[in-house]
Amino acid sequence: MLNYSAPLTDLKFVLHDLLKVSERYPALGALAETTPDLMDSVLEEAAKFTSQVLAPLNQTGDAQGCRWDNGVVHTPDGFKEAFAQFSANGWAGLVGSTEHGGMGMPYALGCAVVEMMASSNMAWSMYPGLSHGAAECIHANGDDWQRSVFERAINEGRWTGTMCLTEPHCGSDLGLLKTKAEPHADGSYRISGTKIFISAGEHDLAENIVHLVLARLPDAPAGTKGISMFIVPKFNVDAKGVITERNQMGCGSIEHKMGIKASSTCLMNFDGATGWLIGPLNRGLNCMFVMMNTARLEVGIQAQAQIEASFQNALPYARERLQMRALSGPKRPDKPADPIIVHPDVRRMLLTQKAISEAGRAQCMYSAHLVDELRHGGSEAERKYADELLSFFTPITKGFLTEMALECTANGMQVLGGHGYIREWGLEQLLRDARITTIYEGTTQIQALDLLGRKIVQAQGVGFRHFLAMIAEFLQENADNAAAKEFIEPLARLAQEWPALTIKLGKAAMENPDEIGAAAVDYLMYSGYAVHAWWWARMAVLALQSPKSPFHQAKIHTARFYFERLLPRTDAHAKAMQAGAASLLDMPEELFLIA
Amino acid sequence: MLNYSAPLTDLKFVLHDLLKVSERYPALGALAETTPDLMDSVLEEAAKFTSQVLAPLNQTGDAQGCRWDNGVVHTPDGFKEAFAQFSANGWAGLVGSTEHGGMGMPYALGCAVVEMMASSNMAWSMYPGLSHGAAECIHANGDDWQRSVFERAINEGRWTGTMCLTEPHCGSDLGLLKTKAEPHADGSYRISGTKIFISAGEHDLAENIVHLVLARLPDAPAGTKGISMFIVPKFNVDAKGVITERNQMGCGSIEHKMGIKASSTCLMNFDGATGWLIGPLNRGLNCMFVMMNTARLEVGIQAQAQIEASFQNALPYARERLQMRALSGPKRPDKPADPIIVHPDVRRMLLTQKAISEAGRAQCMYSAHLVDELRHGGSEAERKYADELLSFFTPITKGFLTEMALECTANGMQVLGGHGYIREWGLEQLLRDARITTIYEGTTQIQALDLLGRKIVQAQGVGFRHFLAMIAEFLQENADNAAAKEFIEPLARLAQEWPALTIKLGKAAMENPDEIGAAAVDYLMYSGYAVHAWWWARMAVLALQSPKSPFHQAKIHTARFYFERLLPRTDAHAKAMQAGAASLLDMPEELFLIA
Numbered sequence A, B: 001m002l003n004y005s006a007p008l009t010d011l012k013f014v015l016h017d018l019l020k021v022s023e024r025y026p027a028l029g030a031l032a033e034t035t036p037d038l039m040d041s042v043l044e045e046a047a048k049f050t051s052q053v054l055a056p057l058n059q060t061g062d063a064q065g066c067r068w069d070n071g072v073v074h075t076p077d078g079f080k081e082a083f084a085q086f087s088a089n090g091w092a093g094l095v096g097s098t099e100h101g102g103m104g105m106p107y108a109l110g111c112a113v114v115e116m117m118a119s120s121n122m123a124w125s126m127y128p129g130l131s132h133g134a135a136e137c138i139h140a141n142g143d144d145w146q147r148s149v150f151e152r153a154i155n156e157g158r159w160t161g162t163m164c165l166t167e168p169h170c171g172s173d174l175g176l177l178k179t180k181a182e183p184h185a186d187g188s189y190r191i192s193g194t195k196i197f198i199s200a201g202e203h204d205l206a207e208n209i210v211h212l213v214l215a216r217l218p219d220a221p222a223g224t225k226g227i228s229m230f231i232v233p234k235f236n237v238d239a240k241g242v243i244t245e246r247n248q249m250g251c252g253s254i255e256h257k258m259g260i261k262a263s264s265t266c267l268m269n270f271d272g273a274t275g276w277l278i279g280p281l282n283r284g285l286n287c288m289f290v291m292m293n294t295a296r297l298e299v300g301i302q303a304q305a306q307i308e309a310s311f312q313n314a315l316p317y318a319r320e321r322l323q324m325r326a327l328s329g330p331k332r333p334d335k336p337a338d339p340i341i342v343h344p345d346v347r348r349m350l351l352t353q354k355a356i357s358e359a360g361r362a363q364c365m366y367s368a369h370l371v372d373e374l375r376h377g378g379s380e381a382e383r384k385y386a387d388e389l390l391s392f393f394t395p396i397t398k399g400f401l402t403e404m405a406l407e408c409t410a411n412g413m414q415v416l417g418g419h420g421y422i423r424e425w426g427l428e429q430l431l432r433d434a435r436i437t438t439i440y441e442g443t444t445q446i447q448a449l450d451l452l453g454r455k456i457v458q459a460q461g462v463g464f465r466h467f468l469a470m471i472a473e474f475l476q477e478n479a480d481n482a483a484a485k486e487f488i489e490p491l492a493r494l495a496q497e498w499p500a501l502t503i504k505l506g507k508a509a510m511e512n513p514d515e516i517g518a519a520a521v522d523y524l525m526y527s528g529y530a531v532h533a534w535w536w537a538r539m540a541v542l543a544l545q546s547p548k549s550p551f552h553q554a555k556i557h558t559a560r561f562y563f564e565r566l567l568p569r570t571d572a573h574a575k576a577m578q579a580g581a582a583s584l585l586d587m588p589e590e591l592f593l594i595a
Helices: A008-018 A021-027 A036-064 A079-088 A107-141 A144-155 A284-289 A292-320 A344-376 A380-415 A417-421 A427-438 A444-458 A462-477 A482-511 A514-543 A550-566 A569-577 B008-018 B021-027 B036-064 B079-088 B107-141 B144-155 B284-290 B292-320 B344-376 B380-415 B417-421 B427-438 B444-458 B462-477 B482-511 B514-543 B550-566 B569-577
Strands: A067-069 A072-074 A159-164 A180-183 A189-199 A208-215 A228-233 A235-237 A243-246 A249-254 A265-278 B067-069 B072-074 B159-164 B180-183 B189-199 B208-215 B228-233 B235-237 B243-246 B249-254 B265-278
Touching: A008 A021, A008 A036, A008 A107, A008 A344, A008 A514, A008 A550, A021 A344, A036 A079, A036 A107, A036 A427, A067 A249, A072 A249, A079 A107, A107 A144, A107 A159, A107 A208, A107 A228, A107 A265, A107 A284, A107 A292, A107 A344, A107 A427, A144 A159, A144 A208, A144 A228, A159 A189, A189 A208, A189 A228, A208 A265, A208 A284, A228 A235, A228 A284, A292 A344, A292 A380, A292 A427, A344 A380, A344 A514, A344 A550, A344 B444, A344 B514, A380 A417, A380 A427, A380 A444, A380 A462, A380 A514, A380 B380, A380 B427, A417 A427, A427 B380, A427 B427, A444 A462, A444 A482, A444 A514, A444 B344, A462 A482, A462 A514, A482 A514, A482 A550, A482 A569, A514 A550, A514 A569, A514 B344, A550 B569, A569 B550, A569 B569, B008 B021, B008 B036, B008 B107, B008 B344, B008 B514, B008 B550, B021 B344, B036 B079, B036 B107, B036 B427, B067 B249, B072 B249, B079 B107, B107 B144, B107 B159, B107 B208, B107 B228, B107 B265, B107 B284, B107 B292, B107 B344, B107 B427, B144 B159, B144 B208, B144 B228, B159 B189, B189 B208, B189 B228, B208 B265, B208 B284, B228 B235, B228 B284, B284 B292, B292 B344, B292 B380, B292 B427, B344 B380, B344 B514, B344 B550, B380 B417, B380 B427, B380 B444, B380 B462, B380 B514, B417 B427, B444 B462, B444 B482, B444 B514, B462 B482, B462 B514, B482 B514, B482 B550, B482 B569, B514 B550, B514 B569
Parallel strands: A159 A208, B159 B208
Antiparallel strands: A067 A072, A180 A189, A189 A265, A208 A228, A228 A265, A235 A243, A249 A265, B067 B072, B180 B189, B189 B265, B208 B228, B228 B265, B235 B243, B249 B265
């Protein structure tokens, strides 16, 4: 009973009114001809596909799950047909390179489509999502043959792709990985080892699967500097890309998971499989890191998309369910009880979802636009600026939105009371699906260390300083905006407090590196609330210019809610991040007891 | 792969050293002979039963779930045998009245057993849990026949019981209920209607099921003042309690839920079933409310028990999983990586679980002891005091612990990374099972309105004032306790801030009753952190007296963690609760749009 209606009004508001992305396209060479009208027609087609084709398969896919049968993985009913339609209509290559079968659309537009796919059917969206990442990686690192064969096949929706990183003994710590790559006389390699948690590692949607596998040569240096990347197709191909024989590899089993049950999560055995080196030897991690920002951003979008879906399905219930009277007296005396949306805390839960989803959407679309700037920016300086800002944002976007997705999808269930716990209603699936997002593509803890350890301390906060300058400019522009004072003033306070806290933590980290680990998650959450405050202030200022439109009125109310009810959480995170490492590390390990 | 080891050391610490419950038993008539040794032997037997019999059925029960087949409900493999053993060993009547088949043990001891059962197998524990509630209700409201037949059969573990309140159109708002009760010539009633979400409404564990059903007589007043309670057995019984024919009622279906899948959640159809009035006519809700405190307390225990189970299963993984090095340098240079327990944020997640579980246990056991005081206290004044304090605590215990269970069971998954999302490891089940606790027996929202609207505003905070007096006395006693200063000082600040905030909200509520609903959940969460601060201060003061014992050292470290890292969250809740109703209610309902 989950319904999905693509939030086209808000997506257009964000892309056209708030970010004005297309105003930049003439300066971004390859995107120069992307007009707002063209973008809108893509958005509208995507809205139809996701609400009409993908959404109806979301709950049935969860109920059926994937089925492993002697190495073959069957996806749930309808998945294959939906993928065929997706491919036939060109969605697979939407943002792919025009040289190799893609349509060359802006990544910001692609991410709007990613949101719709993830809201309507997160598990299904994993198949094209991972494929797109693989195509991007091959585009960035591959040679001409690899691009013309593998990238093209993925962009044309004929094949899909995977990333094979994790092994049983190494997840976050890839330096430990053991999979072997032995050189073969013909220039290829023989890949041997076991990879786990491989999303879309095996399935029945496409005729071939392109695995990007991290492995070590026999004489490679230890640790992360001895890891290379290989293309290992499920079916080998000849020089022209024509499929030949089955490669020496297979899916040993699939995982039974809490959620995204219709996405196959595979254990892959490589038994001397033929692989082709992609990118330079021993630089496999660097090849992978090229796409780290987009992979993490897309997980942030998945999280935001689950919040949106939960809001969309909790709201009608809150309007229709009659239960008790408002504390201030009956609002619908004609009915046996008031709809529960009259109760302040039901509204608090719904507004939390709305506030996080909408500012999260702005943050994700802006991050995606920075990817476009990074890829197509005319000058080195412009590309460097976009890269620095994006690198700062990425762990915040991924870490904060995924953590908030747990709270916000739980809110959706809570609005439905007992019905929220029943599978038929679907709200509980959204929580189960969202729950993976704080884990994969780097846990919240990894994001937090990336933010505070790498982007702030090591990179001396270069991206953070760009962002503070943007905030300062906005505050300056709105110094006399009396109508927006309630949003501008707290943002101005944040713009003082946030860097002050950052400097304090930086100093503490000089004395003791463990202070980074002790403060990092609270710092990440604080930063997420601060970034959301920035978007809500900006959206409110814009909305104040159209005070008669219901859409814009809702923005102003939501901004007010955000500043009054959610932003105060920064106080708790500020205190906790300053508490120091001692309360975490002084307790000897042996005192962690099951009493 | 979930393991369970009963936390006997901590349960004994709480009951004997912290609460010293048995020192009060000589003054509590019926409990006078309950010695600490007797209590310990019960705890140890319960530890064996829960870890050896119930824990191994927890994941298999989740995987199989209950099965409905033409009105018959089959519980998962092993459930029936476990229930038979439970009954044969007298557990069903542990705290039941000695007059009617029970053993008359303290409820505080019973709740220690409830924790173990819920940690080891929450779904299984629902069957005896609901039964005990029904027996308690019959004991409080029934006539001699009802007690000697139904209460006895439940205490002897031969039959089980249910509460049938919810109907499709009424959950929180029982005034809307429609089930009919028509008087019959023989003094019985004919019950007709549909009840939903009935836990243990049908199953194969016992020979009969005693339903306590809320229904209306044809001429009853509208709303909550026209509701009566009826005993409706699955099989009718004669005057001596011997089973006769099947009653006119049945289970129409069972729900497919997010968790507690092995607990049957039934739709019950009453088709002119024979029922017996219990308690006075039209006073059914009052009969039910007698057991509200214990039912809600036991849900709080379920939540705390899931946190405990999650901690127990995350901790060994954190110790064994080798991944990356500590930021301050290798801690296990002999190994390829350090165990992840060296990372500060892994410790933060584990310590959050430990801090909430252990103080939550103290709070639950103390609340259970107040039930003993209420039932067996020698003087009216003592019983009144216990009732007032318990009534204040109950919504906090239930509301706070269940909300924290979402965070803490999510932490347990997070410690395991990708493995946390895989069903085999079991951590995700604990989150799914815990997720119901914020919903049933009154949602968090209902608890919050009960706390702020009823216990604070309507009852003028009488229970709150008792608690503040206890805190004041403790602060006085420890005014010169230099070693405990780090715990005493912040508690003293809370003891000022909490009542000041309460008075402020009370005044706002006089002006506008919606202010209660707007502040209630933040007030509840603030109160939960405050209550936990009280327990951690008390446990720390006690632990400081045994500084050489590892158990007590761990208490001191955990107390320090609690005050430095979790208590600051009260700041955010204090701000949010003072933000007022406007940011929630000013937005017109029609602006809640799916954009």
